[in-house]
Amino acid sequence: MNFQRPKGTNDILPVVESKHWQFIEEKARTLFSNYHFNEIRTPIFEHYEVFVRSVGDTSDIVSKEMYSFYDKKNRHMTLRPEGTAPVVRAYVENRLFGPEFSNPYKLYYIGPMFRYENPQKGRLRQFHQIGVEAFGSENPATDVETIAMAMDFFKQLGLQKIRLVINSLGDKETRENYRQALIDYLLPHESELSEDSQRRLQENPLRVLDSKDKRDQQFVAEAPSILDYLSNEAKFHFEMVTTMLDALKIAYEIDSTMVRGLDYYTHTIFEIMSDEKEMGAQSTICAGGRYNQLVEELGGPETPGFGFAMGIERILMVLKAERVTFPKENTVDAYVVSLGKETNAESLKVTQAIRNAGFSADRDFMNRKAKAQFKTAEKLGATLVLTLGEQELADRMINIKNMDTRIEKRFILSDIYNNFSKIYDEMTQEN
Known part of the structure; x- marks a missing residue:
């Protein structure tokens, strides 16, 4: 008999460990409340189709990493691998888009997620995310306000060695034009690509840009930039995002090869990375972006959205790497x-x-x-x-x-x- 914790999971022990978790969570709750975000709590498991329809069946999450099972009535269920799709499902099911609710409708969540992948430092099979979602606003100011909140959160934690990286995936017109350009560029190199990228080349070529396989990296580096294929509307949106970031004096870099690992993103995407050497390959500590079709994809009305997620385990790693001191433990009066x-x-x-x-x-x-x-x-x-x-x-x-x-x-x-x-x-x- 095995009475040890399952592979890829952790016990969060008292007193010091759990206090550090509580400190991070309370920082998030306080800051998000100041930005008028309210907490939502969704089930840990959902119907399998929620993630196939939202995350995309060509993504690694759906094709390789989800903990899926059939319940006693043969319904296909999945432990949630990420937080946005369940929140969107709840938004649609509970009709939070109704006229009695103000827009943007702002939500945040804190809780465990599950992915079956090779456990490594900062990347577990049960991991914990803090995330936010804002529904109903197409205004690029919503993108920038949400990014600013994420940056503010890390600064309040005391992190110094962080940087913001942004890109635009444009709108439907942009994606269609860029998809063909990317296929035309990659097709002559198809035999040199990894097996996963060869499959993705026809199914969803943007997924190739997200590949971490060394065989693909040289081609990704020379790939055409999606920013050259932005429609006029998408170009204006992205220009407004950069203008507003400049106005707030938030430094950023533009990486035209960044696509994120989920299929639902449109327009602005971003990552906040740690430049602390000890983080190594786990340098991304927060990521997110805009998703203007996802609510409609899950049965709701056409509703724009913007959000991000960050892993608590990885935040703890970077706090330790930067040697940030936590507040003194609660004393007894x-x-x-x-x-x-x-x-x-x-x-x-x-x-x-x-x-x-x-x-x-x-x-x-x-x-x-x-x-x-x-x-x-x-x-x-x-x-x-x-x-x-x-x-x-x-x-x-x-x-x-x-x-x-x-x-x-x-x-x-x-x-x-x-x-x-x-x-x-x-x-x-x-x-």
Whole structure:
């Protein structure tokens, strides 16, 4: 029997690991709320067709990486490999495009995704994403605002070595013109391409540009630029994006070979990359773009959209690589040292009273000696230590010590229950 975690998954352990995750998630929640994005939570598994229709059956995700299964009624289900398609499905199913909702309709999500691929550093089979989606606006300002929010997020985390890379995939007219130009360029080299790229050449030639196979790289580097095939409308949209990025003084690079790994993108796409050497091949820490046909593809009305996703595991990697210091772990406002079996019930009552007053508190449950309990209080970073022994219990008094100033005072036990806030202020404002 195997009682180890499945390959490609991780346990996120307390205290330090989970605190780091919570720090990242809370940063995202606070920032996204400031931009008027609201949280949505979708099922971990969806119908298989949701991803075939949206991500595209020629993408690696659908063709190679999805965890798919048939349920007891023979319905084809899939653990979600990415977050946008489920959010779009929920947007359509719940008619969030109705006249009672304002546009752009802004959503964010945080949760696990699943892809069956070779596990490596920062790339697991169960991984966790933070993502946003904005529906209903074709305005290139929506593209730039969302990109700016992503850049702001990383700056708030303390990252310095990041850069923004953008491209445009244009509209339907652009894609049709460029598709033929790309086929014409690649066809003479077909036999030299990887097996996957030979298949993609006829099915979806843009997928060739996303290939990581060394056999394809030389041809990708010399491929015609999609920016030379932008329709007038697509060209104007992209020019507005760059103009607005310039106006916000957000530095960027243009990479005309960047296509992203999903079929639903149109117009603006972007990646935020880390230039920290330790990241190696896992340098992309955030990616996204515009998808103007996806809502319609999943049964909704024609609705433009823009979004991005970032992997929490990879964010943690780059924070570590840049040696960013996390905030100090949460300390305990008060720790109750309980001495003697007779004080057990009263110590619990004291601890709960402190919590009820709005402070964090903990106590000893192991009947240890005073020295061991004080060591625990120091380890937890307790501001105050309250000591209750059998004599104090008999006198209805309690000792309180400020662990920084080392000042100690005795208080009437009933004062703890009636006004601990006043006692806390008195003990922490002493010089």
